[in-house]
Amino acid sequence: MKQRIITAVVALAFFIPLIILGSMPLQILAAAMAGVGVYELFNMRGLEIKSLEGALAILGSVLLVLPKETWFSFLPEKVDNVALFYLIVMFILMVPVFSKNTYTFDDAAFPVLVSLYVGIGFQNFIAAREAGIQVLMFALFVVWATDIGAYFCGMKFGKNKLAPNISPNKTIEGSIGGILCAVVVAAIYLIFWPLPYNIVVMLVLTVLFSIVGQMGDLVQSAYKRYYGVKDSGKILPGHGGILDRFDSLLFVFPLMHLVGLF
Structure with a gap:
């Protein structure tokens, strides 16, 4: 219990000021937490995060979290976070081609769903703060x-x-x-x-x-x-x-x- 309290106090001391600041500092934190969340799910399943699909899953979640208008404003107006995420999905779906089908469609579903679950959650975390x-x-x-x-x-x-x-x-x-x-x-x-x-x-x-x-x-x-x-x-x-x-x-x-x- 003592350890839980100490961790909670330290975490809140770090977390609350960033919530108050909002904007880019909070967005960076949310993207980092999304990346860690993807890592945790990969680790639970016994998968190596230092793999192509692991890197793509983290990148996909981060692309969902970071607001386009702040981080990707150089892209065409009609290109949004969902389009960027789907580009990552396409790359993940290509993996079976280059693995000679040892990496299957079912295998590809896991990193896609993980990055979507974590990415959309933290994307809305940022959207709530911006509201x-x-x-x-x-x-x-x-x-x-x-x-x-x-x-x-x-x-x-x-x-x-x-x-x-x-x-x-x-x-x-x-x-x-x-x-x-x-x-x-x-x-x-x-x-x-x-x-x-x-x-x-x-x-x-x-x-x-x-x-x-x-x-x-x-x-x-x-x-x-x-x-x-x-x-x-x-x-x-x-x-x-x-x-x-x-x-x-x-x-x-x-x-x-x-x-x-x-």
Whole structure:
């Protein structure tokens, strides 16, 4: 627990100023975290990141994260991040040709999906900050409140397992407690920093974000269980890897974009 607290304090001391600054420093951080996330998924599967497909997967995720108007403004107007990403996909799909079919279409699907999952998640992280720091902080508070509420309510009231084959310690009672905690925190937050929709709509969306955030956590837990690892990585002592800390947010940010919050 001591190690977790120390890591959290150090990470926040580094992370919060960059969130406040936004712009290029935060974009560089997000791109770096996306690259680490791709590495963690490759490592979980036992694949070498120092390979052609590993390099292409990292490059694909970074191209999705970095805003075109800041980093690729020299390109034609109609060329966007998706077009750049698909160029990487094309290169990955070419690998079987040069490997004499020892590298298959199924093999190619993994780096493409990994870079898409991580890249789109962190792309929306940056888009949320560009929409305003209050939007980004709202997502962080909802996810943090969900995690804290689920942990303590699960400890106090947890009896019925939520997903015993994936994450045995999570309970239905903890999940509900996490949702309620997120709603309370969101209600207080929205009094001071209102967002585009009225408070009733925002609280309904908060419930949805809390549920989806928990699903993102379970998705990552499912992959870790399948690959037989405890944590996605070791970059954050006591907390695991980047994906262990951002698994919920990688689901929440794209959903926030889909419902029009940014």
